[in-house]
Amino acid sequence: MESNQLTPNAVVAVDVVVFTLRPAQDIEDRWQVLLVRRDEPAFGNKLALPGVLVRGDETFDKAARRALQTKTGLDARDWYLEQLGTFGDPGRDTRGRVVSVAHVALVASDDVELAAGSGIQSIDWVPVRGLPAETLAFDHADMLRVAINRIQAKLRYSWVAFQLLPDEFTLSALRSVYSAILDPSLERLNTSNFRKAFSTLFASKTLVSVGQRASVGKVGRPGELYRFVGPITGTRTRELRWDSVRFGAVGA
Amino acid sequence: MESNQLTPNAVVAVDVVVFTLRPAQDIEDRWQVLLVRRDEPAFGNKLALPGVLVRGDETFDKAARRALQTKTGLDARDWYLEQLGTFGDPGRDTRGRVVSVAHVALVASDDVELAAGSGIQSIDWVPVRGLPAETLAFDHADMLRVAINRIQAKLRYSWVAFQLLPDEFTLSALRSVYSAILDPSLERLNTSNFRKAFSTLFASKTLVSVGQRASVGKVGRPGELYRFVGPITGTRTRELRWDSVRFGAVGA
DNA sequence: GCAAAAGTGTTCATCGTACACCCATGG
DNA sequence: CCATGGGTGTACGATGAACACTTTTGC
Structure with missing residues (x-):
């Protein structure tokens, strides 16, 4: 406790839930999330969200975009990115007290070319529905759940x-x-x-x-x-209520 | 880097925005937030949100409630509490890389008795409107802003x-x-x-x-x-839209 | 009885769903 | 010319704001 400095008590990381839409047989399978297969001692060979440890002089936003750059080879500089929530239960990581600030990113599935980075075996787009939750490392299944809810809600009241x-x-x-x-x-x-x-x-x-x-x-x-051409930060004046719609047959 | 352990790279804290309603002349001044006047080297004599450093084996939720207990003498065990967002810009604290997980708490202003804890000069309920933002320590003015928006929004779609x-x-x-x-x-x-x-x-x-x-x-x-008697986690089927209402005079 | 606030019922505009119809393209 | 999907206008039911009216208390 020298020179008024506080002693670090945790490891801070960021994880990113990247969503996109890609062609698929079933409509439901078009919504996909970016997952990496880990190639490290902790949770080796498990699917996980891309993430990195936050550097000393780095904002969360920068760290999240760097995670995508270094782990998946994606240039996320212009992508939509927002903080989702912070996951820090003791014991969520075996390597110490790791606090992860989860983010959500959205991207059009145009020109995105994947390239596995350090500590990564492979990268894949995986349909959001029917994803076996247990297969994800750490508490990333929780993060994904929260992210799904967040985006579904945002679709209804924002652009x-x-x-x-x-x-x-x-x-x-x-x-x-x-x-x-x-x-x-x-x-x-x-x-x-x-x-x-x-x-x-x-x-x-x-x-x-x-x-x-x-x-x-x-x-x-x-x-x-x-x-x-509008700002994406805008919101609807009235929320969409398409849950209750009863759809008829395919006209004609 | 021994035994697969990661090295802590940051200080993790929690801060709590406690809202309540208290009697006041103007209706707008009834909405109040709990602020403490610091009595510590860093940001001494400044108003701030109550907060503590997170312990090694402690969840954020527990740390937030402990902050209220130890800093303001309030028993927040049963209070509504939710995570607001995490603030971790480098330089937000002079004492090192401090990452703060902000929370919002709501309480009925019944039997709440304040008692200043360690490092606290005094505690006060302060009207949310017309609060000089610059007077808050750290980036607590940002936290308060986000908290205000969050609660105003939640009022419209939840209970x-x-x-x-x-x-x-x-x-x-x-x-x-x-x-x-x-x-x-x-x-x-x-x-x-x-x-x-x-x-x-x-x-x-x-x-x-x-x-x-x-x-x-x-x-x-x-x-x-x-x-x-319902669960507070429920939400409205239709959002309130009282923004657009044009109110007539006080009838009769 | 009167003022003030609580509680009830009804009217009317607005919003959203459903439906009917026309347009443009490929085969 | 017909099947398929895109595009436009309209009718009807539900929602919610506005308003008129009754009830209960204090003075």
Whole structure:
């Protein structure tokens, strides 16, 4: 206790729950989380969230982005990132009193190229649903649970959905964000009501048409491309209540 | 780095934002926060949130309640307490890398007796509004800001309001929780609409009449006493939207 | 009786869901 | 021209704000 300094009493780390949407058979499986397979003594060979110890002069935000850079090779400088909560129960780590500040990151699954870093065997995108919780190292299953709840809630009262889409996207793509994360049956919600949920954005020119059609033509009329130009920190004036919707058949 | 142990790299502390409602001239001043005046070398004589360093075998929850016990003499064992967020910018404390896990606690201002603990000059309830932010030690003004937003938001979608009331209370008292924290003009919202905001609770027998009248008779008809018997973790099915209400004059 | 506050019922605008219909593209 | 999905407008039921009215207390 010299020179007014306090003695460190814990190890502080950050872990990051990275969410994205990727193509999959089932709509529910489109929502995926980034997991690494550990190659270290503690919890070796177990799946875990990417994380690092926080450096002496580093903010949590910087540490979280560094974790993604060094462990998974991802450049997360511009990604949406927010603090989720701090997990510090004694005994959550066998190597001492480790306190981990968990974060959530969202990214569009465009140009993301994975590269395993130090202490990592492999990296994988894993569907959020049906993930065997016990298989995760430490209390990372708890972190993931909290992260899932946080993002599902935020989808309803904020504009974070756009963080999971590329710059230009169709309204169908936007809808698929909601259906993958909240409820697959939203896929069958009719267009009119879906658009109305974003009417305030259209009115405020925050969600603007690019004046182009989507190039990828599967079947049917291609959708218009839109661009979200507003601040993501904004929130809805009224929360979405799509839980209670009873969807009819696929019209026609 | 012996026996697989990690070396501590930071000091972990907890700070607690304790909110209550207390009698005051202006409705807005009824919402108050518990602050202590420090009597220590670092930030001496400054107002701060009560807090302690986390012990090696202690959860954050336990540490937070201990902070209230040892610093302010309050028995917070049964109080509503939740984690708010973690503040750990390098340089937020001059005594080293101190990471503080901030919490929010709510308590009914009944039988709470303050008693200054070690390192504390005095303790005071201070109105949340018009609090000169610069006067707080460390980054506690930031914590308070986040806490204010958190509680205001939670008031709209959860039942935390009841945590600020004694076991038995009138609907006027309940309304005053909302008017003190959200908007003073809610005081003039008519009874009918206010009751409707709790109709689901009445229907589910979660908010039950005690069958008694409030004893304190100022003027007018005394209100019935109610008791909240539900789990506080529940949330509203629809969020309150009392921001947009335009209140008329005080009828008649 | 009168003022003040509590409690009840009803009207009317607004919001959200459901539904009907038209447009654009591929085969 | 038909199947498929995108896009637009409208009708109807539910929600909630506004208002009128009754009840209970103190003075």
